Amino acid sequence: MNRYICIVSGKGGVGKTTSAINLAHIMGKRRKTLLIDANLTTPNAHIQLGAPILRRTLMHVLNKESSLQQAIYTHESGLRILPTISSTYDLKSLKYEKLKDLLKDLSGEADIIIMDAAAGLGKEAITAIEVCDEVLIITNPELSAVLDAQKTIQVAQEIGKTIIGVVVNKVIGDKHELRIDQIEKLLDIPVIGVIPHDPYVRKALHHKQPVSYKYPRSKASKSYEELAGMLLGEKYFAAENKKSKSLYRYALKMLGLK
Numbered sequence: 001m002n003r004y005i006c007i008v009s010g011k012g013g014v015g016k017t018t019s020a021i022n023l024a025h026i027m028g029k030r031r032k033t034l035l036i037d038a039n040l041t042t043p044n045a046h047i048q049l050g051a052p053i054l055r056r057t058l059m060h061v062l063n064k065e066s067s068l069q070q071a072i073y074t075h076e077s078g079l080r081i082l083p084t085i086s087s088t089y090d091l092k093s094l095k096y097e098k099l100k101d102l103l104k105d106l107s108g109e110a111d112i113i114i115m116d117a118a119a120g121l122g123k124e125a126i127t128a129i130e131v132c133d134e135v136l137i138i139t140n141p142e143l144s145a146v147l148d149a150q151k152t153i154q155v156a157q158e159i160g161k162t163i164i165g166v167v168v169n170k171v172i173g174d175k176h177e178l179r180i181d182q183i184e185k186l187l188d189i190p191v192i193g194v195i196p197h198d199p200y201v202r203k204a205l206h207h208k209q210p211v212s213y214k215y216p217r218s219k220a221s222k223s224y225e226e227l228a229g230m231l232l233g234e235k236y237f238a239a240e241n242k243k244s245k246s247l248y249r250y251a252l253k254m255l256g257l258k
Helices: 016-028 058-062 088-093 097-106 123-131 143-159 180-187 199-206 219-232 242-254
Strands: 003-008 033-037 080-082 112-116 134-139 162-171 191-196
Touching: 003 016, 003 123, 016 033, 016 080, 016 112, 016 162, 016 219, 058 097, 097 123, 123 143, 134 143, 143 162, 143 180, 162 180, 180 191, 191 219, 199 219
Parallel strands: 003 112, 003 134, 033 080, 033 112, 134 162, 162 191
Antiparallel strands: none
8 A cells, every 4th residue: 555644844944845855765765655746836846856847747747738657757866756846827727636636646656655745734735634644744943833833733633644743853952942842742742853954954955966865974864764764664773762762663653563
């Protein structure tokens, strides 16, 4: 069976798309994975990967102007992506329900489908959540970002989706940030991943590459590796402290692997 994982955030700028790209890249090395840019109004996954102009995209598929296979691209890193480019004309006639129908055609294309949803809680973000089985929340250690994530969690729970956990991105570790335990208390959902603020992420973006591909030994890459391991149910990272074990057991339980 295919797994549909929706990567969401309560607001923009928290590193949601970067996280989706790197998780799809890492997981794709172990399982057949496809990244779908489900941000139909302001997509940018293809820009981060160095392809600002594409002949076939998700929008063409939704409008029945292209087959699904024609719109799937393979990045030089090995990451497979179904990108989106939209115009104001496309958005005027767009019916978000078409995204639900598209998933019926994905059988055989991938074992794991990662959907990079739009930020916030607009119709397209909610549609992306509705079509997925599992939801992964991306936030920053800032009160405004966490409170927005709280709203996203509430919506996902009302829809009846499984929330895998929370990923706290761009962590510096200074006294001005919320602590992980504070974030967990506010959201009432365990934090299963912590991605440090890492200059190599910006360097990788400059080179139009996932940081996990361009700088695999960077701190951010290693953190994404650990997170991907939890999502896949593979303990291939070295951390052995109680917190890591607890997060690993929680992830396995949520994924039905324990």
